[in-house]
Amino acid sequence: MPDGAPPANDSSPRSWTALVLVVPEARVDDAVGLLAAQRPGVELQDDIPGHKRLIVYLDESETREGVRSEMPALLARLELDPEACGMEFVRVADERWVERYVESLKPFPLGRGFVVLPRELAGDAEGRVPIRLEPGQAFGTGEHPTTRLCAAILERAVEPDSEWLDLGCGTAILALVAAHLGARRVLAVDNDPEALRVAHGIVRRNGLADAIELSLAERVPETFGELDGVVCNISASFMRAHAQELARVLCAAGVVVASGFLCEDIEAIALALDGAGLRVERRLEDGEWAALVARKRTAV
Numbered sequence: 001m002p003d004g005a006p007p008a009n010d011s012s013p014r015s016w017t018a019l020v021l022v023v024p025e026a027r028v029d030d031a032v033g034l035l036a037a038q039r040p041g042v043e044l045q046d047d048i049p050g051h052k053r054l055i056v057y058l059d060e061s062e063t064r065e066g067v068r069s070e071m072p073a074l075l076a077r078l079e080l081d082p083e084a085c086g087m088e089f090v091r092v093a094d095e096r097w098v099e100r101y102v103e104s105l106k107p108f109p110l111g112r113g114f115v116v117l118p119r120e121l122a123g124d125a126e127g128r129v130p131i132r133l134e135p136g137q138a139f140g141t142g143e144h145p146t147t148r149l150c151a152a153i154l155e156r157a158v159e160p161d162s163e164w165l166d167l168g169c170g171t172a173i174l175a176l177v178a179a180h181l182g183a184r185r186v187l188a189v190d191n192d193p194e195a196l197r198v199a200h201g202i203v204r205r206n207g208l209a210d211a212i213e214l215s216l217a218e219r220v221p222e223t224f225g226e227l228d229g230v231v232c233n234i235s236a237s238f239m240r241a242h243a244q245e246l247a248r249v250l251c252a253a254g255v256v257v258a259s260g261f262l263c264e265d266i267e268a269i270a271l272a273l274d275g276a277g278l279r280v281e282r283r284l285e286d287g288e289w290a291a292l293v294a295r296k297r298t299a300v
């Protein structure tokens, strides 16, 4: 149970302070990842077309003044304008929503060969390889279309004994997929310390700590090179800015699996990958979300 949530046997009425923000749909996952860290949780409401209303439940140790002063910098990291987000505070009656949310989570299939099991559920794997996650603390629960697209691509792209980078690993879900598919070594990197803390626990719980090396880093560490593949599920702006770095760490004919952007961004990302010496081989879509597979051109 998260800090600040009432104990299960406490029947006394209470309420939470929550911060309410309106966020464009394309930024919601990043916003949840950033704002949920070390807080009891975030609820999403769908009442505004093209946007979500985020109800961010605050920890008991937080003050409104503290949150109000911290928010502009956090929203700037998400490329969001605090004014446009309409920041306001509300009191919300406790309806044991955290416990109900966790209890509502069910196992679900990922790719053709995996099943994600939230919490410690034994679950019925039905011949699929189980990936055990702890929901609600870092992006990467496996339910997002971009994560599903990347996992499905990895099932075709990861060769036995290969070396991969999972850039923007979140819970390390895609690193786990690559390691299960036979990658000898997976470097999993994120710039969010909370995501890495969660990822360490998840990697251990899945018994893959020998194959997956987690590190805190912004962008692609200089020391990486000659990798067989990179999976990068971050954002369109990241991909446009860092395509060259991704190409640099690949071996000849190495593969980039790029996602975290909308279908409308495909052409711009394809252009950036092409400019970095990567030939786009596949374009995949799931609803409004997209993924590209590109291979490093070999010198002729």
Ligand SMILES: C[S@@+](CC[C@H](N)C(=O)[O-])C[C@H]1O[C@@H](n2cnc3c(N)ncnc32)[C@H](O)[C@@H]1O
Residues within 6 Å of the ligand: 029, 033, 138, 139, 140, 141, 142, 144, 146, 147, 150, 167, 168, 169, 170, 171, 172, 173, 174, 189, 190, 191, 192, 195, 217, 218, 219, 233, 234, 238, 260
């Ligand atoms: C969309 S989530 C993807 C998580 C997971 N890989 C998945 O597919 O479900 C993007 C992740 O990238 C991380 N991230 C964002 N910018 C980054 C950067 N510049 N360097 C490293 N990680 C970054 C975020 O903290 C977040 O965990």
